[in-house]
Amino acid sequence: MATRLIIRTQRTVLALLMAVGTLSAQQIPASACRQVWDGDRLVTVSTEGGRRVEVEERSDRARPGAPPRAPQVLAVPPGIHVRYAHQGTFYGHRFDRETRTAHLLRSRDGRRWEVFGRLAGGHRLLEFRHLEDGRVLLVAAVAPFQTEQGASPVALARVLETGEAQIDELVDLGLGAWERVPATRNQWRLKAPFLALETMGLWTQAFHLPGRVVLVDRWRGLFFVFDTERGRLQRTSQVFGLRPDQMEPEDEFCVLGLQPRPEGTLLVATREQGALLFARKDHPTPPVDGSPGWFRKARPAQADSLRSYPKVQWWTFHPDGAVFEAITAPEGLPSRLDSPEVLAGFRFRMGPDGSPRPEFRLVPRPGDPAPEER
Numbered sequence: 001m002a003t004r005l006i007i008r009t010q011r012t013v014l015a016l017l018m019a020v021g022t023l024s025a026q027q028i029p030a031s032a033c034r035q036v037w038d039g040d041r042l043v044t045v046s047t048e049g050g051r052r053v054e055v056e057e058r059s060d061r062a063r064p065g066a067p068p069r070a071p072q073v074l075a076v077p078p079g080i081h082v083r084y085a086h087q088g089t090f091y092g093h094r095f096d097r098e099t100r101t102a103h104l105l106r107s108r109d110g111r112r113w114e115v116f117g118r119l120a121g122g123h124r125l126l127e128f129r130h131l132e133d134g135r136v137l138l139v140a141a142v143a144p145f146q147t148e149q150g151a152s153p154v155a156l157a158r159v160l161e162t163g164e165a166q167i168d169e170l171v172d173l174g175l176g177a178w179e180r181v182p183a184t185r186n187q188w189r190l191k192a193p194f195l196a197l198e199t200m201g202l203w204t205q206a207f208h209l210p211g212r213v214v215l216v217d218r219w220r221g222l223f224f225v226f227d228t229e230r231g232r233l234q235r236t237s238q239v240f241g242l243r244p245d246q247m248e249p250e251d252e253f254c255v256l257g258l259q260p261r262p263e264g265t266l267l268v269a270t271r272e273q274g275a276l277l278f279a280r281k282d283h284p285t286p287p288v289d290g291s292p293g294w295f296r297k298a299r300p301a302q303a304d305s306l307r308s309y310p311k312v313q314w315w316t317f318h319p320d321g322a323v324f325e326a327i328t329a330p331e332g333l334p335s336r337l338d339s340p341e342v343l344a345g346f347r348f349r350m351g352p353d354g355s356p357r358p359e360f361r362l363v364p365r366p367g368d369p370a371p372e373e374r
Contacts, residue, residue, distance in 0.1 A: 029256045032347035032359070036208050037262050038085040042352050044071075045083075051076045053090070053110055056352040058262065071352075074110030082110075083127055084208040093125050104128060104136065104165065119157065119165040127206035129213050129228065134158070136165060137213060137231040139206060144178075144188075145170055151178045151188035153204070154215070154224075156231050173224060174236055175244055203253075210264045212319045220247055221254030221270060225319050235322035239315070240273045252279045252305070256312065256346045262354045266317040267330070269346070275309035282308060302340045310336040330356045 034045040040061060046052035053074040074090075076082055082092040090110050094103045102125050104117035117136060119125070126141035138145070138155045145155040147170060154171040181187040203219040213231075215224040221239035226232060238244075239254060252275045258268040283305045285298040312335050316325040329335040333356060337343045345360045 028253050029343060029346040030360075032257050032259070033349050034083070034205075035259050035350055036084045037260055038088065041085070042262075042350065043085040043090075044349065051078065051080070051082075053082055058354070059352040060354055076110055077113065080105060080113060083206070084129065086130075086208065091128070091130065093128060095124055102165075104159075115163065117157075117159040117165040118163055119167075126204060127215070129206065129208060129231075131156075131231050132229045133231075135168065135231065137171075137226060138165075138167075139204065139215060146186050146188050148186045154233075171226075171231065171233060173233065177244065205258075207258070207260050207266060209260060209266075209319055212264075214266065214317075214319055216255060216258065218255035218258075219253050220244065220251075221276070223317060223322060225322050237322035237324070239268070239270050239313075239324055240276065242276070247276075248280075252276050252309075256343070257348055258317075259348065259350045259356065261316075261350065264319070266319070267350075267356055268315040268317050268324070269333070269348070270313045270315065272309050272311040272313050275305065279305040279309050299340065306337050306340060306343065310338065312336055332356075332358050 031047045033047055036043050037058075040058040042056045042058060044054040044056070046054075053076060054071040055074065056071040057069055059068060076092070079094050080092045081094065082090055084091050088108065090107045092105045092107075092113070094105060095101070096103060100120070100122040102119040102123055103115045104119070105113045106116055107113040119138070123138075123145065124141040124143070125138060127139035129137045131137055136157045136159060138157055140153045140155070144151045144153045145167065147167075150170055150172070152170040152173060154173065155167050156169050156171060157165045157167045159165050177190050178188045179191050181189055203217060205216050205218060207214045207216065211228055212234075213226045213228060215226070216222070217224075221242070222244065223237045223239075224233060225235045225237075227234055252271055254270050254276055256269040256271065258266050261267055283301040285301045286294065312329065312333075314327050314329050314333075314335075316327055317323070318325065333348055334342075334346075337346070342360070347359050348356050349359050351357050
């Protein structure tokens with residue numbers, strides 16, 4: 001793709017995705033629940049906008065013979081997106097459309113929330129994390145933060161006594177991917193070799209581990225490890241050692257799913273390396289036109305891709321060294337994908353005993369016939 005677009009608004013991004021064709025052309029796994037270990041508690045946030053939260057006590061440390069305890073279920077008020085829990089406090093954010101302000105929120109019980117920071121300027125947040133130095137690590141949704149100094153999807157902000165959140169600095173991810181738009185002061189675009197990163201703000205997840213925040217670009221398999229003291233980027237790693245400038249917008253989706261383990265690592269499932277490098281080249285899909293009929297035409301190529309590259313690769317990600325340790329498939333979880341429908345429904349979660357559990361579901365795809373028509 002030769003077109004380079006400045007990502008500034010959701011309208012721009014939708015146009016971008018139609019131009020690139022990546023969102024429609026890809027086989028993307030189902031959205032999984034968001035999980036975090038807060039001491040001996042497992043906090044699980046539903047996929048429905050982060051409005052249902054379950055809190056479970058870690059069962060592998062329960063007294064022998066003790067009956068299992070039902071999870072505590074919290075109904076979060078509409079509009080609040082819960083992101084993580086730390087030392088018994090829940091954190092989330094909300095976007096006020098009228099004032100175009102992002103509100104940073106916290107709560108002790110999940111029902112009564114207080115605003116502890118307000119970020120003006122129309123910035124939509126994907127993730128955030130309060131840091132030990134009093135600042136906040138911000139991750140932009142879709143459009144990156146842009147200043148005269150550069151652009152980045154990650155920034156550090158300070159909350160003033162007035163409650164206003166003021167961006168202190170952009171975090172350099174070390175990619176060298178951005179260049180200034182000619183004749184502008186604070187507008188930036190991705191350089192041609194890095195166009196695959198245009199969807200980064202759509203598919204990035206944050207994982208809150210002891211002393212670390214790990215940002216994961218699931219599409220590209222990029223892992224960014226930050227400390228929780230000052231939000232410093234410590235290490236960057238790609239699952240297969242690929243560089244972002246080696247990737248194409250049409251490449252297959254890399255990370256099928258991942259969840260935190262209680263000991264502070266991540267359990268990660270990915271496609272195999274050949275799927276990323278060769279699947280779209282070996283089995284090209286027809287030009288994207290956005291219609292339901294396109295999916296019917298593309299389905300044979302997508303099925304052929306899985307037949308050629310069916311393997312699910314499992315890893316343990318160690319944040320201290322940003323190291324991927326290849327492991328066998330956990331019990332009850334697959335080592336291969338048999339169809340596009342299985343890939344689309346791929347997801348798992350951690351149980352309160354620290355072991356993974358399958359949570360697959362069949363996801364209707366645009367253009368699929370109804371069950372009675374199959």
